[in-house]
Structures are given as structure tokens and as C-alpha cells.
Amino acid sequence: SNLCNSCFNCVCDLVKPVFSRICIEGNIASGKTTCLEYFSKTSNIEVLTEPVSKWRNVQGHNPLALMYQDPARWGLTLQTYVQLTMLDRHLSTVAAPVRMMERSLYSAKYIFVENLYRSGKMPEVDFAVLSEWFEWIIKNIAIPVDLIVYLQTSPQTCYERLKRRCREEERVIPIEYLESIHNLYEDWLIKQTSFKVPAPVLVIPADHDLQKMLQQYEENREKILTTGRA
Ligand SMILES: Nc1ncnc2c1ncn2[C@@H]1O[C@H](COP(=O)(O)OP(=O)(O)O)[C@@H](O)[C@H]1O
């Protein structure tokens, strides 16, 4: 057990882990990266931002842009790659007692794949293949999460922040898209009526200005950073 207690990466159930794995969840442009940037200034925290740069450039191709241009054709392509890069993030060697990660393998499937499928933009066969991949992964590989921090926003707030951020691929996103993502998040993490929630959820209202957000992060610092720790 000495070995387990001193090893951040051990996933055995015999001893309580001495580390915690936190996922920051929320709609597009809800403020996840800003939240991670804030906590990255704390020592002993490892911060893993979403692999968006990979989704915009895989061997010279941009599956994120392709998906927004033609979701029915490229949704499977993007989401297969998102699933791979998320799995890689979850399984990478833990480097500090607290790990904060932007989104997760779970939200890729329960929010984004689900949204493509429900909106009629993903063919049934693509959805079936992705679902079998996902089910195989979570059945055969431990993907432990100790806490989900949900940045809860209104779709309107995200729409305004998204427009200001000006990411080229996202110019085509209408407010209705953000409303669908919002509703899927609410069903999953607040109502808890859609899919299994893999960890306790801490909800932080995130429509506020930056100053108020930082104040809330300070108020919740202990709760967030001590979750899952022995
Ligand atoms: N509380 C806030 N108030 C106003 N603008 C914000 C706030 N938090 C983040 N932003 C801005 O909104 C945009 C999206 O924030 P970001 O942290 O990148 O969101 P996400 O990572 O969830 O997509 C960025 O331009 C960021 O500077």
C-alpha cells in the first residue's frame, strides 16, 4: 500500500487515492479555459486544456471546421478523433496531486455525439459505431473522475462570448446550437435524467463578469481541490 499511496497513477481500489481528478464541464465559450487558467497559477495542480488544436489540425486536416461545414458527413470523423484525444488525456501520466481537465470522454459522447444524432445530423450507423466504441472503452478501461465542476451559463451568454472570441470555425454556430448543448448538459448534470453521471457535480453559476467568477473560484477553492483526496 506504500506504493499505492505514493503513486499518482494507481487506480486500484484498495487504498484511497492521494490525488483528485476534476473535469470542468460547460457549454461552448462558457469560460472553462479561463477557469483552468486561473487555477493553473496554484502550485500542485496539473491543468489539461481541451485538445482543440489537434481537432483543428490532424496531419494538416481540420475536422472541426469540416464538421461545422457538413455535420452529416464529418460528425463521425471529428467525434472519433475527439474520443481518441480525450482518452489519451484521461490516461496520461498524472503529474501533480490535483488534475484539472477541460471536458471529458463522457461529455464528448453524452453531449456532442448525442446532439449530432438527436438533431438528425448523424446517420444511425455512425452513431451505432461511435456508441460501440464508447461502451467498449468505459467497460474495459478505468476512466476515473472524482468531481465534475459544471459552469452553468445561459446560451445567450455563451453566444455573446463565442462571438467575441471569434474562432473561425465557430462563425456558423447559431444560438439554437448552444441551446441544444445547454439542454443536454442540464439533463445530464442538473436533472440527471439522461446518462449516468460519473462523479459528484459542483455547479458554479457562470453568467457573471470575470471579477465575480474569480471570486466564486476562490470561495470554492477548498471544496474543489480537496475532493477525492485522502
Ligand atoms: N466571466 C466572463 N465574462 C466575460 N467574458 C468572459 C468570461 N469568462 C471568459 N470570457 C471570455 O469569453 C470567451 C470564452 O471563454 P473561454 O474561457 O475560452 O471559454 P471555453 O473554454 O468554455 O470555451 C473568451 O474570449 C474569454 O476571454
Ligand SMILES: O=c1ccn([C@H]2C[C@H](O)[C@@H](COP(=O)(O)O)O2)c(=O)[nH]1
Ligand atoms: O466532443 C466535442 C467537443 C467539442 N466540440 C467543439 C465545440 C467547440 O466548437 C469546440 C470546443 O470549444 P470550447 O470552447 O472549449 O467549448 O469543439 C465538438 O464538436 N465535439
